[in-house]
Amino acid sequence: MSRSRKPDWLKMRPPAGREFTDIKQTLRDHDLNTVCEEANCPNLGECWSGRNGSTDGGTATFMLMGHRCSRGCNFCDVETGGMEPLDPDEPANVAEAIAEIGLDYVVLTSVDRDDLPDQGAGHFAETIREIKQRHPGILVEVLIPDFQGEPDLVRKIIDAEPDVIAHNVETVERLQWPVRDRRAGYEQSLSVLEQVARESDIYTKTSLMLGVGEYHHEIWQTLSDLAEIDLDIVTLGQYLQPSRTHLDVERYVHPDEFDTWRDVAEEEFEFLYCASGPMVRSSYKAGELFVDAVLRDGKSVEEAREAARSVASD
Template sequence: MDISFTNRSRGGSRRWVFHHRDTSDGMSRSRKPGWLKTRPPSGREFADIRETLRDHDLHTVCEEANCPNLGECWSGGEGGSEGGTATFMLMGDRCSRGCNFCDVETGGMEALDPDEPENVAEAVAEIGLDYVVLTSVDRDDLPDQGAGHFAETIREIKARHPGILVEVLIPDFRGEEELVEKIVEADPDVIAHNVETVSRLQTPVRDRRAGYEQSLSVLEYVDRVSEIYTKTSIMLGHGEYDHEVYRTLADCREAGVDVVTLGQYLRPSESHLPVRRYDHPGKYETWRRVAEEELGFLYCASGPMVRSSYRAGELFVEAVLREGESVERARERAHAVGN
């Protein structure tokens, strides 16, 4: 496989020219390749996290979206040798949007639980996390789309656990900057928002209320008004072309995104979008090199089983923010865990 890109300027504008020689790293959508393997949930850490979540009536995106890495993350890595991690999903288990790739239920919205911020903070302490990831469903039904509730959860965790690192994966809040500002003011350590796929495929993949430019504007706003690390994620396998993936990465970097993840889309059920292509792990490694070495992302986690919340990416941020490691050393440690 050989991927290269040339930046050519004509009249002050940029045009990316794509050269590609691909030698069998794509597979038919009709059969799942052998490298897409996960281990079933098990171990004490897994059981403890599940029990704690049930005790506090909390949801995780790990369960609601049927994440394939649930067993590894909750069980604490290979053999349960590391502490388990979980991504808390705020504001209920039903989303106001209906993206065609996502397994979270749509509609039937319920009132927010006013005790949820406190319950999440208590669960964080019980599980023993020092790095917590928060995400949420979309709540277009609420006047502030849930931004205030999200921000209150961040503040509650930070107040109770001053040394903890908080990463948030936020909705687009329909691009309304004053709502994004509520998240910024709560001062998380990382703000993530996913563009999900390339520009051309936004409409079949995502809900019509989402959009490529809207998502980029959220990321650009956070970068413009704060020093908070920004992050995004791209799914592969929807029928995108390589030059479109490159253009998406370049657009995200231009918007100031620091960390990016790329992973294989897996169809949750027959009612969701079909997988158009499975790419070999070697191609994901190529995208990692392009993202880090050519485009200048601080870190890229790229692999078939990588998801937006991914333990190697969290390790990178933790190493840079908490331990003061250089970006290069933090990359090395994170890639060692990711592989």
């Protein structure tokens, strides 16, 4: 299935434009990684090129703690193994790059660092604080690892006070393996999200890939489980195989089906917002616009949903 021709709705705009090249150069100057590049995100050109003069702004998702991951998930294009020491200057470098790029909403994620005593939680928290101290008006969303489900490590992120804490369940319970590394797990991921929802007023968010062999009733059950722990925001997108050595695509999900799941998520399970579409990823500008509109502009949830959907449909 993965070698079959992609449908027309999965055509991507190639990266281009002055804003794109400027951001790329800024990242190189500060020796920074982005998940946009490392994971071959299909929206890289759209997100990076939509900055100056646009209504939605540009965005980049900074990937902390190196470009090598201690885990090997079968859907992910990030390199595995060969872990390197943390860069103590990275938190300051990220903050400086944000100022140069001119972002007012930033997303931070990281590789898994199971090799470190605190799995990198302290470094992650330091980066959040550095950004907030230098740029008090900026909104910070973080996409964190599971930290092996250790509550004290998750609490370090909560105490740093980002505006959104995301952690991805990635797929339905039955398919956690072979999709994810065996050290990850469905219940473990739910526990991380539930802790954030229980111990803070910070928005919670997760992402689910479709097209890896899940059944409709399993998607419904996953949404039900997420609603049960009071999750705020969910994104659903099409899995795309990074290379022939990665997990096969079982099917290409039609945009109409994504629309149906969005309606189910928002109307039946009453999530605050659901971004759902073939090219949607966990860090996606429509979802970021929703949070920005609610927190900064004071829009109602319905007004923020409408604004975010208009961006997603462009």
